[in-house]
Amino acid sequence: MSTPTGYRVQDPSTDQVVETFPALADGEVDQLLAAAETAQRAWAARPIEERATIVQKVADLFEERKDELAQIIATEMGKRVTEGVEEAEFSSAIFGYFADKGPTFAADRPIETFEGGRAMIRHLPLGVLLGVMPWNFPYYQIARFAAPNLMLGNAIVLKHAEICPRSALAVQQIMDDAGVPAGVYTNVFATHDQIAEFIADPRVAGVSLTGSERAGSVIGALAGQHLKKAVLELGGSDPYIVLDAEDPAEAARTAWATRMYNMGQACNSNKRMIVSADIHDAFVAELVSLAEAMKPGEAADEDPTVFTPLSSRGAAEGLGEQVERARQQGATVHVGGTVTDEAGARFAPAVITGVTSEMDAYREELFGPVAVVYKVESADEALALANDSQYGLGGAVFSQDEAQAERVARQLEVGMANVNTPAGEGAEIPFGGVKRSGFGRELGPLGMDEFVNKQMFYVQD
The missing domain is CATH 3.40.605.10 (Aldehyde Dehydrogenase; Chain A, domain 1)
Incomplete structure (x- = not known):
């Protein structure tokens, strides 16, 4: 057909x-x-x-x-x-x-x-x-x-x-x-x-x-x-760095809500979550719990645990192929990552860890409800990972130490750098990127x- x-x-x-x-x-x-x-x-x-x-x-x-x-x-x-x-x-x-x-x-x-x-x-x-x-x-x-x-x-x-x-x-x-x-x-x-x-x-x-x-x-x-x-x-594959968090689960909930907005189909969505090792496991566990609670529904549903269709069947199938390729190359797909409809474009939200620089998913933009999480041991490692990208649209850095978050955010190679918020947005806030963005x-x-x-x-x- x-x-x-x-x-x-x-x-x-x-x-x-x-x-x-x-x-x-x-x-x-x-x-x-x-x-x-x-x-x-x-x-x-x-x-x-x-x-x-x-x-x-x-x-x-x-x-x-x-x-x-x-x-x-x-x-x-x-x-x-x-x-x-x-x-x-x-x-x-x-x-x-x-x-x-x-x-x-x-x-x-x-x-x-x-x-x-x-x-x-x-x-x-x-x-x-x-x-x-x-x-x-x-x-x-x-x-x-x-x-x-x-x-x-x-x-x-x-x-x-x-x-x-x-x-x-x-x-x-x-x-x-x-x-x-x-x-x-x-x-x-x-x-x-x-x-x-x-x-x-x-x-x-x-x-x-x-x-x-x-x-x-x-x-x-x-x-x-x-x-x-x-x-x-x-395109964009924005880094979303979480250096520390008083409540890792709450930090994960903010990250998830950001990633799920418009079913992840936003150029400046937080497509690469870069999380400090000491909170990584709790952060991922909460993301998996949130993803598992998602269920298919219609555009009229207001329940945030409902996932609506992607833009097209082709888009959903293409994203599924990217996730499957990441799995075959050695990444861990904790939940979701497949098209759930026989005909429509609903795609089960996914959480992925273990992506390395040898994998396609490390360089690709995943345009949909997929949370990719990276574990880092230091702020400098987080920054190096964030900047190791062909894209440079936006990025965010979170820390209870605002000065530390600012130091890292100022070194992001992006058009829009944010501290302790997923994105500064408004009619008065300029939008645009660098590199291949x-x-x-x-x-x-x-x-x-x-x-x-x-x-x-x-x-x-």
């Missing part, structure tokens, strides 16, 4: 395709970009305060429609409904943040000059941008790309994941209802060839992708070939500093 392709709603609880959507017709790319280019110039010419009023309306509509939005992605990619509501609320907060702070972030920045005259940095839009977004956070990923760029005066062409057409259309409807002018935000059901056509077109000034390393390599190469600005947010930043003041012409403007006395 062939795997369905194209834009579709494929319920991961059953693996059934319930609706399909046609891709752009050949020739539509040119027409769409002509409209976007014209609309962008008019949008950029409006005062930023006017753009802010409309962007704030987008924020308001995300909040108003959060229950409906959550139901859509529960069907599309299996997200727990309560988490879908949280995602819509976070998206609202992001649009609201940039509506509020955008005029300040985009204001002219004076430069002290020793030559006389007046010098400043202006913040001007680049033009039409292409966004290529993933399925794991269908609204949040759009929000963090679209909000700052709409405020700047850029126009957006948005290509969502093929399994997220309804959520993509729901966001388009929000933009339209908020008063975003036609052509300033355009959802497209584009093919891979059409994406290449967009990037090659001189009317597209830049591209932002959140996705896999493989997709990032393709998009990054196309952007480079055509001399386009790119922002790439790619990509480049560029979204959210916070840095989020409005990417697709912008930082124009030097000098007036001689």
Whole structure:
């Protein structure tokens, strides 16, 4: 049986395709970009305060429609409904943040000059941008790309994941209802060839992708070939270092809740738990107990001991193959690690120990509900292990000795380092990585500093 392709709603609880959507017709790319280019110039010419009023309306509509939005992605990619509501609320907060702070972030920045005259940095839009977004956070990923760029005066062409057409259309409807002018935000059901056509077109000034390393390599190469600005947010295998804990079981419960959020399908999830030897066994025992208590359920279930489907049957089977390969190479799989459905995408949460640097799992990203725990004898060993990775998205260090945790966290080779919390998160907190986790930043003041012409403007006395 062939795997369905194209834009579709494929319920991961059953693996059934319930609706399909046609891709752009050949020739539509040119027409769409002509409209976007014209609309962008008019949008950029409006005062930023006017753009802010409309962007704030987008924020308001995300909040108003959060229950409906959550139901859509529960069907599309299996997200727990309560988490879908949280995602819509976070998206609202992001649009609201940039509506509020955008005029300040985009204001002219004076430069002290020793030559006389007046010098400043202006913040001007680049033009039409292409966004290529993933399925794991269908609204949040759009929000963090679209909000700052709409405020700047850029126009957006948005290509969502093929399994997220309804959520993509729901966001388009929000933009339209908020008063975003036609052509300033355009959802497209584009093919891979059409994406290449967009990037090659001189009317597209830049591209932002959140996705896999493989997709990032393709998009990054196309952007480079055509001399386009790119922002790439790619994979991660974030270290989560626990140097000590007054209550190892409680520390494990925090780690488990973090790992299970969105069924582990988050780029910056705590995929490598690095735990001091003196608390390791108690920590692992609690994780195993928590995993054993998990039972399959539906997206509407609010019980945290229920595991909902992964995004697709293929994703669940692929993760199962990774876990089985780790087992065959000598790791210990304490619990779970298998697909539990005959047809759907439910995957029994797993706990793995004994992974060594010779095993594939040491280098791979495990994108799902799998807790991999490493035992270390010292803070320095923990740090060396944490940094022995091709990825560099985020990381966290926990200790009752805050100074010690800070010392270690400051040496993490990541874009986001956290002390005594799984992750600092908020519309105001920048997001992005280093190494093979990509480049560029979204959210916070840095989020409005990417697709912008930082124009030097000098007036001689």
